[in-house]
Each structure stands twice: as structure tokens, then as C-alpha cells.
Amino acid sequence: MTQEAKKLESFTPGRRRSDQAHRAILQAAREVLEQVGYQAMTIEAIAERAGAGKKTIYRWWPSKAAVALEALTSQTEVQVLFSDTGSLEGDLLAYFELSFSGLRGKSGTVLSGLAAEAQLDPEFAREFQRTFIVPRKQELVTLLQRGIQRGELAPDTNLEVLADLIYGAKWYRFLLYPAPLDDAFAREIVKLILRLRSEA
Amino acid sequence: MTQEAKKLESFTPGRRRSDQAHRAILQAAREVLEQVGYQAMTIEAIAERAGAGKKTIYRWWPSKAAVALEALTSQTEVQVLFSDTGSLEGDLLAYFELSFSGLRGKSGTVLSGLAAEAQLDPEFAREFQRTFIVPRKQELVTLLQRGIQRGELAPDTNLEVLADLIYGAKWYRFLLYPAPLDDAFAREIVKLILRLRSEA
Amino acid sequence: MTQEAKKLESFTPGRRRSDQAHRAILQAAREVLEQVGYQAMTIEAIAERAGAGKKTIYRWWPSKAAVALEALTSQTEVQVLFSDTGSLEGDLLAYFELSFSGLRGKSGTVLSGLAAEAQLDPEFAREFQRTFIVPRKQELVTLLQRGIQRGELAPDTNLEVLADLIYGAKWYRFLLYPAPLDDAFAREIVKLILRLRSEA
Amino acid sequence: MTQEAKKLESFTPGRRRSDQAHRAILQAAREVLEQVGYQAMTIEAIAERAGAGKKTIYRWWPSKAAVALEALTSQTEVQVLFSDTGSLEGDLLAYFELSFSGLRGKSGTVLSGLAAEAQLDPEFAREFQRTFIVPRKQELVTLLQRGIQRGELAPDTNLEVLADLIYGAKWYRFLLYPAPLDDAFAREIVKLILRLRSEA
DNA sequence: TCTTAATCGAGACGGTACGTCTGGTCTTAGA
DNA sequence: TCTAAGACCAGACGTACCGTCTCGATTAAGA
Known part of the structure; x- marks a missing residue:
């Protein structure tokens, strides 16, 4: 079985985990934004609330602004x-x-x-x-x-x-x-x- | 001069604000802005370059933005x-x-x-x-x-x-x-x- | 009379030391010691409570310890x-x-x-x-x-x-x-x- | 393995305390003590000399006295x-x-x-x-x-x-x-x- | 009475270190 | 291999006091 095939079956627990973490991070970001505002939001607070490591966030987003942008635009109400x-x-x-x-x-x-x-x-x-x-x-x-x-x-x-x-x-x-x-x-x-x- | 007029002078005891320090701080702020830009400018750098205590800066400006604003607007060239x-x-x-x-x-x-x-x-x-x-x-x-x-x-x-x-x-x-x-x-x-x- | 001779007479014009300020400072020191303890006592707090300038304290005592020592020993109960x-x-x-x-x-x-x-x-x-x-x-x-x-x-x-x-x-x-x-x-x-x- | 033994393992995720940093801090403390004495020693100087963050010192010792005590007693000559x-x-x-x-x-x-x-x-x-x-x-x-x-x-x-x-x-x-x-x-x-x- | 000079209260000043905070990286054990 | 946890280095933050320095006002002796 090829590497691609394996990935498509989504057997690897890490990958499933990562999607979940991805969504948890955006949701946590939304909650933190709601509660303390953009200025006071920190990557650490998002990580803690999402139950994610800071490294995991930095792996996918370069800055807290990028997280906030995606958190904002992924909300349908904002369209x-x-x-x-x-x-x-x-x-x-x-x-x-x-x-x-x-x-x-x-x-x-x-x-x-x-x-x-x-x-x-x-x-x-x-x-x-x-x-x-x-x-x-x-x-x-x-x-x-x-x-x-x-x-x-x-x-x-x-x-x-x-x-x-x-x-x-x-x-x-x-x-x-x-x-x-x-x-x-x-x-x-x-x-x-x-x-x-x-x-x- | 009447008594009332004397009172209106609003005597404030203690050492007066030093214009020299004030000007040195704004000048230092301009130099730091020139060299490292707004983002990287710090109150500490301004204080050190101006030969001023940080407290002196915080006494007269609430934030680094306020210092930068006055440093910018007090330059005649910007008018x-x-x-x-x-x-x-x-x-x-x-x-x-x-x-x-x-x-x-x-x-x-x-x-x-x-x-x-x-x-x-x-x-x-x-x-x-x-x-x-x-x-x-x-x-x-x-x-x-x-x-x-x-x-x-x-x-x-x-x-x-x-x-x-x-x-x-x-x-x-x-x-x-x-x-x-x-x-x-x-x-x-x-x-x-x-x-x-x-x-x- | 020569300048030197005048000096030797220890002529001191000007305002004399204020006993009132002296006593107010020691009293203030005792009160501050009573309230916050030695460690947390500061010259600034004594000056403020005594209604005295910091300079006046430094003129007569070299350190907060010296003030505290005199405040302590000038109390008769401690004998x-x-x-x-x-x-x-x-x-x-x-x-x-x-x-x-x-x-x-x-x-x-x-x-x-x-x-x-x-x-x-x-x-x-x-x-x-x-x-x-x-x-x-x-x-x-x-x-x-x-x-x-x-x-x-x-x-x-x-x-x-x-x-x-x-x-x-x-x-x-x-x-x-x-x-x-x-x-x-x-x-x-x-x-x-x-x-x-x-x-x- | 008994239940008690398992509990004693007390699993703690995350990066462990760095022995290297620990030793570097104590060594730096000894050097600073040697050079400037206890009174003039500061946490900042220790951190700088040890190449450590101040936070790392505060994480493990509550005060500069605690660092100095361990620096002193960990020297065999003092025994x-x-x-x-x-x-x-x-x-x-x-x-x-x-x-x-x-x-x-x-x-x-x-x-x-x-x-x-x-x-x-x-x-x-x-x-x-x-x-x-x-x-x-x-x-x-x-x-x-x-x-x-x-x-x-x-x-x-x-x-x-x-x-x-x-x-x-x-x-x-x-x-x-x-x-x-x-x-x-x-x-x-x-x-x-x-x-x-x-x-x- | 006027002059002179040290005192006074007040508080701004240049400094230093504090203990906290955040950023971004690195390390570890477990899943 | 990747994750969650969190220790790591770095360094700016704003605060607290330090001891010194101006101020104008006050005081008391000598001229």
C-alpha cells in the first residue's frame, strides 16, 4: 500500500487528532476573542483553552493575528x-x-x-x-x-x-x-x- | 494685587518639570524611531538614549505611542x-x-x-x-x-x-x-x- | 577679622534645625514601623506621614536603619x-x-x-x-x-x-x-x- | 508493580527541569558573589552570566537569598x-x-x-x-x-x-x-x- | 529693618532592580 | 511520528524606592 493510500484511509490517529485540534484551536480563539478582546488575546491562552500545545498552534499559523483572522472568517455570520x-x-x-x-x-x-x-x-x-x-x-x-x-x-x-x-x-x-x-x-x-x- | 488674584496663581510646590528632559526624550524618541522603527521602539531605549529615567517618561506620557505621537508632531517638517x-x-x-x-x-x-x-x-x-x-x-x-x-x-x-x-x-x-x-x-x-x- | 577666623567661630547664619520636624519624623517612623514593619518601611513613607521632605530626613540621618534605631531607642519603654x-x-x-x-x-x-x-x-x-x-x-x-x-x-x-x-x-x-x-x-x-x- | 509504586512515579508531561541550567545558575551565582558580594548581587546579573532567563531562576528559587544559600552549601569546601x-x-x-x-x-x-x-x-x-x-x-x-x-x-x-x-x-x-x-x-x-x- | 543663608515641604530627576509577562523554541513521555 | 505539557532563553514591561536636585517660602541671626 502506498503512502498516499494510507493517508486517504485516514488510519493514522495523529491526523484525525490534528483536525480535531485544528477546530478546537479556532473555537478556543473565538471564545477568547469574545471574552477578552483581540488585544488581550494570547497564543498561550488559546492553547490552554483548546487543550493544545503552543507548538501545535505555531505549526499551522504564523501569529496570533493569523489565528484570529481564520477564526473570524470561518464564522458564517461575518460574511x-x-x-x-x-x-x-x-x-x-x-x-x-x-x-x-x-x-x-x-x-x-x-x-x-x-x-x-x-x-x-x-x-x-x-x-x-x-x-x-x-x-x-x-x-x-x-x-x-x-x-x-x-x-x-x-x-x-x-x-x-x-x-x-x-x-x-x-x-x-x-x-x-x-x-x-x-x-x-x-x-x-x-x-x-x-x-x-x-x-x- | 488682590488676595484672590494671588490664589489664582495656583502655586505648585516642588521641583518643576524639566524642559530639558522633555526635549531630550522627544529627540531620543525621534532618533530611535529613525533607527529601529515604531514597532521595535521601546521606552527603555528612549530612556537610555535620552539619559532619562523611565519613570520620567511614564510621568508625562501614558504609553510609547503618546511619546511617538508628540515626537512626530513636534517636528516642523511633518506639518x-x-x-x-x-x-x-x-x-x-x-x-x-x-x-x-x-x-x-x-x-x-x-x-x-x-x-x-x-x-x-x-x-x-x-x-x-x-x-x-x-x-x-x-x-x-x-x-x-x-x-x-x-x-x-x-x-x-x-x-x-x-x-x-x-x-x-x-x-x-x-x-x-x-x-x-x-x-x-x-x-x-x-x-x-x-x-x-x-x-x- | 580674617575669613578663616570667622569660620573658626563656627558662625552659622540661616534657619536652624527644626525640632518639630525632627520629632515628627521620629514619630512617623514609629507609626510606620508599627504598621508595616521594618522591612517594608521606606524613607518616602516616613516623609509623607511626617509631612516632611525626603531631603530633610537625609540631612539628619544617613539611612532608614539610622532613623529606625533612633525611633526605637528614643522610646522609654524599650530601656x-x-x-x-x-x-x-x-x-x-x-x-x-x-x-x-x-x-x-x-x-x-x-x-x-x-x-x-x-x-x-x-x-x-x-x-x-x-x-x-x-x-x-x-x-x-x-x-x-x-x-x-x-x-x-x-x-x-x-x-x-x-x-x-x-x-x-x-x-x-x-x-x-x-x-x-x-x-x-x-x-x-x-x-x-x-x-x-x-x-x- | 504495586499501586503505590505506580502512584509514586507521578507522571509529569512536558520538558523536564534542565540540570544544565540549574548548575549554570549556581555557578554564576558563586561567581557573582565572589566578585560583588551578597549585597550587590542581583538576580539579573546571575541570569545574564548564566545565560538563563530570569523566569527560569524564579521558577526554582523564591529569592536571591535562596539561590545564594544553595550556591554556598553546594560548595564542598564550605562543609x-x-x-x-x-x-x-x-x-x-x-x-x-x-x-x-x-x-x-x-x-x-x-x-x-x-x-x-x-x-x-x-x-x-x-x-x-x-x-x-x-x-x-x-x-x-x-x-x-x-x-x-x-x-x-x-x-x-x-x-x-x-x-x-x-x-x-x-x-x-x-x-x-x-x-x-x-x-x-x-x-x-x-x-x-x-x-x-x-x-x- | 534689612540682609543673608540654611532650613523647610514638595516633588521631579536619573538610576537600578524588581518580579511579571509574552514570544517563539526545545525537550520529553505517551498515544 | 505527532501531540500536550511545559521548561527554556530572551528581554520589555510598568512599578517601587533610592538618594540627589531644584524650587519658592520660611526663619533667625548679624549688620
């Missing part, structure tokens, strides 16, 4: 939907409502912690951008493209930069500027977007 | 100018050029470190907003108001939110999105701003 | 009496009773702290010996001399060394050996002393 | 011999000679530091008594018992108290009284001991 409501205004307002309410909870704290970690750890920054930041922006660009198709935005609009403006406003208020992420803010953003006209 | 070039387009492009070039240097690294710290330390977040974020946004709003006065922006434009969009795009790319802060980006932002028409 | 009861046995038992009971209280803790300090600070060691250890031993020698005069001890007994043995036993149990300083111990010491016979 | 010379006088003089000369060197300084620490730290006091003070006194009692067997001391002599007197005299002069620990002192003590007669 943001970019739905098609039939109009650009509706799409944007629906997106903002879901997104803003998500940031107000515990996962908002975790997300700002991850954004912080990305500043301090270049390796994690790349991972965070690859799995979180870039895909979400791409979905926003897709949403805006529907606006062009419907004739709500000028065809020559630079959607990449427009998405930077929209996402930027959201993150700016979320991370830096002391003003709330509320419906009024969402409406004012949408109002400005809709005032864009085509270049003369 | 960003919002000059009046005669047109909104010129004002914005001039601002972006100065701002983007500032973020590319060492002070950019420090600034992203401070932004990170603000996520992890609520007390510092408030200080960072009060002394850095909010005043700068106010200056941008003033710049945009000149645009309204010149007739380049519609009078009913929500400048607070427009400033959130502009600053947001800058910070979004600076902190999160893997794309450069270059002249092309500046021009595309300006192009979009100038396409805003009045509501009607 | 040990070497009374004349008419017999060597009586004198010794009377002395032991007073001495042992004194060591069991708070002042015992202070005294062991001072003994400790004397090991660590040679300058204080000399002061402690001069004002505390040596005078007390001399009084014990005087007590023993009465024993020779009464014929209870042989005239050729080396009283210096006998006093070392007696005081030594007391301090050994007080500082080092885990056995109580009680009446039984006193009686056994006296019993041994009285069994000394003259040489030859 | 004091209570030899049998055939007479009480000879045994005592031999003991005093060895003991006094030991106290005059570096280890004397360490020992007085430990005696000081025992006054300031009750937990260390118990350890110091258990491993150092009490065993040594027991050996002295054994030495004195040989004196009774040889008929040099009365059979009804209270040896515990006599040992307190002898050890006390030594420690009294060593720690407190400003007079030398020399041969003359040893001879005078022995002369007094030998003058004890039986009660009758």
Missing part, C-alpha cells in the same frame, strides 16, 4: 452579502446597513485589531489583504459595475478609485475618525456617489 | 500645508503631493504604527484623534469650502462626508489596500471630485 | 533594666524576663531588622554597635561582676567571654534558631552559669 | 567538619579553628548576608534554619555528647542549651559585637565550658 436590489442606491444602502451593523459588534473589535496587526506585521498584512481586503473590494467594484450597466453611473467612471473612496470612507470612520457608522452617513455617501456625472 | 493655489484641482493635487510623499518616508511607518496603536489602546485613540486626525480633516474641509466659494463645488455639497471620502481613500490605500499612493491615484481622485454636480 | 535583686540567679532571671518579653513584641521585629541592616551596611553596623550592642553588653558584665563580689562566680571568670556566651545564646535564638525565648530557656541558661567552678 | 580528636577540648578547638577561618573569607560575607535576609524574609528564614542552622547545631550537640561519654561533661548537662551558648557566642561576635573571632576567643570559651561541674 457580507452584496445583494442585487435593482438599483445602485439600493445596493449600496443594503451593503452599508449589513456592513456597519457587523462592525458595531465584537467582530468589529477583532477586525480593528487585525487592521492594527497588519500595520505591525508585514507578513500578516499580505495575508490579510489577500484573503480579506482585496476580495471585498472586488465585490464592491462588481456592485458598482452593475450601476454602470443600469446607467446610474457614467461608463467612464474609474471604479477602482471610486471603490477606494467608498471603502476608504467606511474604514476611515471605523478606524480613525470619531464619528458613527450609521444610516445617515450611508445615505450621505450614496447621495454624493449619485451626483457624479460623466466627464463633459 | 502638512493646505495651500491656496487658486483652484480646487490645484489645491487638492498640491495637498496630495505633499501628503503622499510624507507617507512614503520614515514618518509614514511611524504613522501607520500610531494608527495601529489607536486600534489597540482606546485612550491613545482619543488623543490621536484629538491632536492629529480631527484637525487635519478640518483643514481639508476648509480647503473644500474654498471650492464652493469659487463655484467649483455645488453649495449644497456635504463637505464633512466628502472629506471622509477623500481622507478615507488616502488612509485606505495607506493602511490596508495594496496599491501605491502616487500621482495617478491623486489625479483620479480629483477627477471624480470634480465630476460632482449639484442636486437638482 | 532594659539591669536590676539588683540580691543574687546572680535573681538578677539574670529578672533581666531575661524583661528582655525576652521585649523581643516578642513589635520592637523585636524592628530589632531583628536593624541587626539585618547591620550586616548589609558597615557604617550603620558601627553606629548600631556603638549605641546599642556595646553598652548593653557592658551592663551585663557589670551584672556578672556583682556575682563575683557576692562569691557566686569564681573571681577568675572571664566575664567578657561569659557575657558573649549569654548574650550570644539570646541573640542566636532570637535571630537564627527556631526555638522560643521563654522562661524555661532562661532557667536552663542560669542553671549552666551557676555550675561554673573556679579553675583548679 | 565544616566536626572531627573526633579524643578530647572535648580538642574537638571544640578544632571546630572553632575551621569555623572561624571560614567566616573570615568571602563565604563569611555571604553568610552574614543570608543571616540578614533571614530577618527580613520569614519564608527564607525557615529554609535557612532547616538546611543550615539546625543541622549544624545538631552536629555540635553530637560533639558535646562525646564529652559526656568521655566523662568530660556532667551527664545531666543540658546540651541543647549549652550548644545555644556556644553557637550563640560565635554568631554574636560574627554578626553583632565588634571583637574578633580568633584563637584566644576560642580558648576562653573552651576554658569556661570545661569548668562546668555537675549539679549536686
Whole structure:
């Protein structure tokens, strides 16, 4: 019997154990995040709660930020939907409502912690951008493209930069500027977007 | 002088705060930031280089982030100018050029470190907003108001939110999105701003 | 009159030492000793409680041990009496009773702290010996001399060394050996002393 | 194998205590003691010299006194011999000679530091008594018992108290009284001991 | 009465070491 | 072979006191 065949039968107790440990670690990370927040979370606390060795965690994740990122993104509730409501205004307002309410909870704290970690750890920054930041922006660009198709935005609009403006406003208020992420803010953003006209 | 006036002088006994130590600490902080960056900077290193006791630093600043913030903002070179070039387009492009070039240097690294710290330390977040974020946004709003006065922006434009969009795009790319802060980006932002028409 | 001559007159203008501050410091020292013990007592705590500056304490005493020593010896209750009861046995038992009971209280803790300090600070060691250890031993020698005069001890007994043995036993149990300083111990010491016979 | 035997194995997972680190720490402590003395010795200096983390030291010893005690007693040269010379006088003089000369060197300084620490730290006091003070006194009692067997001391002599007197005299002069620990002192003590007669 | 200088309370200062904490690695016995 | 436990090295943390140094205010003698 080949090595591969053996692995497929999943006879080796260690391997089964490792999947279990994997899930236990993510679950423990979620619980620790819930209880003490991102800042106070430590690898040691996760290991202790998961009944895992620290080495086991370091084997699969390079940093506590990476664990937190996977713990966050593996939760289905965090998934943001970019739905098609039939109009650009509706799409944007629906997106903002879901997104803003998500940031107000515990996962908002975790997300700002991850954004912080990305500043301090270049390796994690790349991972965070690859799995979180870039895909979400791409979905926003897709949403805006529907606006062009419907004739709500000028065809020559630079959607990449427009998405930077929209996402930027959201993150700016979320991370830096002391003003709330509320419906009024969402409406004012949408109002400005809709005032864009085509270049003369 | 009356009795009341004398009392108002608020006599504080004991040795006064040493301006020399204060300046030595900020200078040392700048040097350490220059040499090892924000992340690797420690209070111990600052104290040693400044010839100051750690207690003296903790007496006047609550955290290393607070020291770094004052070290950064007390440098005249970091001051960003919002000059009046005669047109909104010129004002914005001039601002972006100065701002983007500032973020590319060492002070950019420090600034992203401070932004990170603000996520992890609520007390510092408030200080960072009060002394850095909010005043700068106010200056941008003033710049945009000149645009309204010149007739380049519609009078009913929500400048607070427009400033959130502009600053947001800058910070979004600076902190999160893997794309450069270059002249092309500046021009595309300006192009979009100038396409805003009045509501009607 | 020359400058030197003036100096020789020991002319001292300026404010004189404040007896009030002096007494307040000793009183504060006694209170701090009572509350937290010798080990945890600090010059800062004494200064704060006395409403005195630290400098004022350092001006008059070289160390916290010196303050504690004066605070201890300036209390009249601590004075040990070497009374004349008419017999060597009586004198010794009377002395032991007073001495042992004194060591069991708070002042015992202070005294062991001072003994400790004397090991660590040679300058204080000399002061402690001069004002505390040596005078007390001399009084014990005087007590023993009465024993020779009464014929209870042989005239050729080396009283210096006998006093070392007696005081030594007391301090050994007080500082080092885990056995109580009680009446039984006193009686056994006296019993041994009285069994000394003259040489030859 | 019995149940009890199995229990005694007391399974403890994880990395075991490193004997190498243990020995390196004690050796470093000895070197630091030799160079700067007990008073100036710090845990940090030991850790640095031993190439050990401070945590490793704190894991196994509660205080610098505990490290110094083990560093001192694990040196074979410090062992004091209570030899049998055939007479009480000879045994005592031999003991005093060895003991006094030991106290005059570096280890004397360490020992007085430990005696000081025992006054300031009750937990260390118990350890110091258990491993150092009490065993040594027991050996002295054994030495004195040989004196009774040889008929040099009365059979009804209270040896515990006599040992307190002898050890006390030594420690009294060593720690407190400003007079030398020399041969003359040893001879005078022995002369007094030998003058004890039986009660009758 | 004014001058002079040492005193006072207060507390900031440069330092040192503390004991704790976290990170990331290494070692061990058992599964 | 891999896991859980946890000891290991390393070094920054923030705290506690140390003993010294400024301050302005106070005090008391001599001029």
C-alpha cells in the first residue's frame, strides 16, 4: 500500500487528532476573542483553552493575528452579502446597513485589531489583504459595475478609485475618525456617489 | 494685587518639570524611531538614549505611542500645508503631493504604527484623534469650502462626508489596500471630485 | 577679622534645625514601623506621614536603619533594666524576663531588622554597635561582676567571654534558631552559669 | 508493580527541569558573589552570566537569598567538619579553628548576608534554619555528647542549651559585637565550658 | 529693618532592580 | 511520528524606592 493510500484511509490517529485540534484551536480563539478582546488575546491562552500545545498552534499559523483572522472568517455570520436590489442606491444602502451593523459588534473589535496587526506585521498584512481586503473590494467594484450597466453611473467612471473612496470612507470612520457608522452617513455617501456625472 | 488674584496663581510646590528632559526624550524618541522603527521602539531605549529615567517618561506620557505621537508632531517638517493655489484641482493635487510623499518616508511607518496603536489602546485613540486626525480633516474641509466659494463645488455639497471620502481613500490605500499612493491615484481622485454636480 | 577666623567661630547664619520636624519624623517612623514593619518601611513613607521632605530626613540621618534605631531607642519603654535583686540567679532571671518579653513584641521585629541592616551596611553596623550592642553588653558584665563580689562566680571568670556566651545564646535564638525565648530557656541558661567552678 | 509504586512515579508531561541550567545558575551565582558580594548581587546579573532567563531562576528559587544559600552549601569546601580528636577540648578547638577561618573569607560575607535576609524574609528564614542552622547545631550537640561519654561533661548537662551558648557566642561576635573571632576567643570559651561541674 | 543663608515641604530627576509577562523554541513521555 | 505539557532563553514591561536636585517660602541671626 502506498503512502498516499494510507493517508486517504485516514488510519493514522495523529491526523484525525490534528483536525480535531485544528477546530478546537479556532473555537478556543473565538471564545477568547469574545471574552477578552483581540488585544488581550494570547497564543498561550488559546492553547490552554483548546487543550493544545503552543507548538501545535505555531505549526499551522504564523501569529496570533493569523489565528484570529481564520477564526473570524470561518464564522458564517461575518460574511457580507452584496445583494442585487435593482438599483445602485439600493445596493449600496443594503451593503452599508449589513456592513456597519457587523462592525458595531465584537467582530468589529477583532477586525480593528487585525487592521492594527497588519500595520505591525508585514507578513500578516499580505495575508490579510489577500484573503480579506482585496476580495471585498472586488465585490464592491462588481456592485458598482452593475450601476454602470443600469446607467446610474457614467461608463467612464474609474471604479477602482471610486471603490477606494467608498471603502476608504467606511474604514476611515471605523478606524480613525470619531464619528458613527450609521444610516445617515450611508445615505450621505450614496447621495454624493449619485451626483457624479460623466466627464463633459 | 488682590488676595484672590494671588490664589489664582495656583502655586505648585516642588521641583518643576524639566524642559530639558522633555526635549531630550522627544529627540531620543525621534532618533530611535529613525533607527529601529515604531514597532521595535521601546521606552527603555528612549530612556537610555535620552539619559532619562523611565519613570520620567511614564510621568508625562501614558504609553510609547503618546511619546511617538508628540515626537512626530513636534517636528516642523511633518506639518502638512493646505495651500491656496487658486483652484480646487490645484489645491487638492498640491495637498496630495505633499501628503503622499510624507507617507512614503520614515514618518509614514511611524504613522501607520500610531494608527495601529489607536486600534489597540482606546485612550491613545482619543488623543490621536484629538491632536492629529480631527484637525487635519478640518483643514481639508476648509480647503473644500474654498471650492464652493469659487463655484467649483455645488453649495449644497456635504463637505464633512466628502472629506471622509477623500481622507478615507488616502488612509485606505495607506493602511490596508495594496496599491501605491502616487500621482495617478491623486489625479483620479480629483477627477471624480470634480465630476460632482449639484442636486437638482 | 580674617575669613578663616570667622569660620573658626563656627558662625552659622540661616534657619536652624527644626525640632518639630525632627520629632515628627521620629514619630512617623514609629507609626510606620508599627504598621508595616521594618522591612517594608521606606524613607518616602516616613516623609509623607511626617509631612516632611525626603531631603530633610537625609540631612539628619544617613539611612532608614539610622532613623529606625533612633525611633526605637528614643522610646522609654524599650530601656532594659539591669536590676539588683540580691543574687546572680535573681538578677539574670529578672533581666531575661524583661528582655525576652521585649523581643516578642513589635520592637523585636524592628530589632531583628536593624541587626539585618547591620550586616548589609558597615557604617550603620558601627553606629548600631556603638549605641546599642556595646553598652548593653557592658551592663551585663557589670551584672556578672556583682556575682563575683557576692562569691557566686569564681573571681577568675572571664566575664567578657561569659557575657558573649549569654548574650550570644539570646541573640542566636532570637535571630537564627527556631526555638522560643521563654522562661524555661532562661532557667536552663542560669542553671549552666551557676555550675561554673573556679579553675583548679 | 504495586499501586503505590505506580502512584509514586507521578507522571509529569512536558520538558523536564534542565540540570544544565540549574548548575549554570549556581555557578554564576558563586561567581557573582565572589566578585560583588551578597549585597550587590542581583538576580539579573546571575541570569545574564548564566545565560538563563530570569523566569527560569524564579521558577526554582523564591529569592536571591535562596539561590545564594544553595550556591554556598553546594560548595564542598564550605562543609565544616566536626572531627573526633579524643578530647572535648580538642574537638571544640578544632571546630572553632575551621569555623572561624571560614567566616573570615568571602563565604563569611555571604553568610552574614543570608543571616540578614533571614530577618527580613520569614519564608527564607525557615529554609535557612532547616538546611543550615539546625543541622549544624545538631552536629555540635553530637560533639558535646562525646564529652559526656568521655566523662568530660556532667551527664545531666543540658546540651541543647549549652550548644545555644556556644553557637550563640560565635554568631554574636560574627554578626553583632565588634571583637574578633580568633584563637584566644576560642580558648576562653573552651576554658569556661570545661569548668562546668555537675549539679549536686 | 534689612540682609543673608540654611532650613523647610514638595516633588521631579536619573538610576537600578524588581518580579511579571509574552514570544517563539526545545525537550520529553505517551498515544 | 505527532501531540500536550511545559521548561527554556530572551528581554520589555510598568512599578517601587533610592538618594540627589531644584524650587519658592520660611526663619533667625548679624549688620
